[in-house]
Amino acid sequence: MELLKFENISKTYGTAAVLKDVSFAVEKGEFISILGPSGCGKSTILNILIGILAPDEGHVYKDGVDITELDPSKRKMGIVFQNYALFPNMSALKNVEYALSINNDTKETARVVATELLAKVGLSEHMNKKPNKLSGGQQQRVAIARTLALNPDIMLFDEPMSALDVSTRLVLRDELKSIQAEYGITMIYITHDQEEAFSMSDRIIVMSEGHIEQFDTPKNIALSPANEYVEKFVVEQINKKIEALTGFLNV
Ligand SMILES: Nc1ncnc2c1ncn2[C@@H]1O[C@H](COP(=O)(O)OP(=O)(O)OP(=O)(O)O)[C@@H](O)[C@H]1O
Numbered sequence: 001m002e003l004l005k006f007e008n009i010s011k012t013y014g015t016a017a018v019l020k021d022v023s024f025a026v027e028k029g030e031f032i033s034i035l036g037p038s039g040c041g042k043s044t045i046l047n048i049l050i051g052i053l054a055p056d057e058g059h060v061y062k063d064g065v066d067i068t069e070l071d072p073s074k075r076k077m078g079i080v081f082q083n084y085a086l087f088p089n090m091s092a093l094k095n096v097e098y099a100l101s102i103n104n105d106t107k108e109t110a111r112v113v114a115t116e117l118l119a120k121v122g123l124s125e126h127m128n129k130k131p132n133k134l135s136g137g138q139q140q141r142v143a144i145a146r147t148l149a150l151n152p153d154i155m156l157f158d159e160p161m162s163a164l165d166v167s168t169r170l171v172l173r174d175e176l177k178s179i180q181a182e183y184g185i186t187m188i189y190i191t192h193d194q195e196e197a198f199s200m201s202d203r204i205i206v207m208s209e210g211h212i213e214q215f216d217t218p219k220n221i222a223l224s225p226a227n228e229y230v231e232k233f234v235v236e237q238i239n240k241k242i243e244a245l246t247g248f249l250n251v
Pocket residue numbers: 013018036037038039040041042043044045192
């Protein structure tokens with residue numbers, strides 16, 4: 001079932017065309033990555049999806065309904081940013097409870113649900129700490145729990161792991177995938193890391209300079225890149241990593 005549709009979206013800043021007639025559709029329950037170099041328009045797509053930025057042209061549909069003009073709070077989408085964006089003066093627990101209070105939960109329910117969600121992301125022992133007492137990975141887990149608390153249909157991620165070390169990234173990758181499996185949430189994940197996109201996604205949107213070069217499964221992209229750009233910047237990079245990791249085995 002088609003959950004989300006981005007139809008002929010264009011966005012220009014001054015004279016710079018940042019998105020040029022971009023269209024794609026996402027099925028319910030998919031994990032989609034948007035992969036592309038810095039400045040190609042990835043965050044612009046996410047900001048239009050969540051409704052904090054309006055497109056110049058085109059429409060966004062959710063469940064077949066035109067939501068292009070709909071208020072962000074009514075879209076049932078949650079976003080996780082690279083910089084966590086937690087409230088610094090509130091504990092992990094209070095950060096998540098605050099999100100629940102937006103959904104009009106009672107204080108008692110909010111406490112129970114927030115505690116459960118923080119346990120889900122492995123933070124039971126750190127619930128009463130403020131963000132500055134938590135590691136980057138722990139802060140990102142709070143941000144994930146807080147977004148889950150809003151009970152979104154779609155979770156968006158704008159390079160959520162860029163600031164984290166490699167081992168934390170690997171653990172969080174698995175956790176995100178299992179959260180997705182458990183809650184059945186559709187996820188759209190921005191990255192400029194080919195390996196991250198290939199390891200996590202059902203399908204990948206490969207972008208360059210404001211348009212989509214290819215939108216397909218990792219396997220199809222690897223086996224039949226749509227053009228030279230995808231071949232060079234995606235497939236060759238992945239192959240280089242594989243060679244670097246396996247090369248020593250053949251010696
Ligand atoms: N508010 C703005 N005013 C003017 N130009 C902007 C604005 N926001 C973004 N841009 C430009 O639009 C282009 C796309 O920006 P966007 O943030 O979508 O890129 P991105 O793919 O997310 O890049 P990165 O990987 O660095 O986050 C960039 O060239 C950027 O400079």
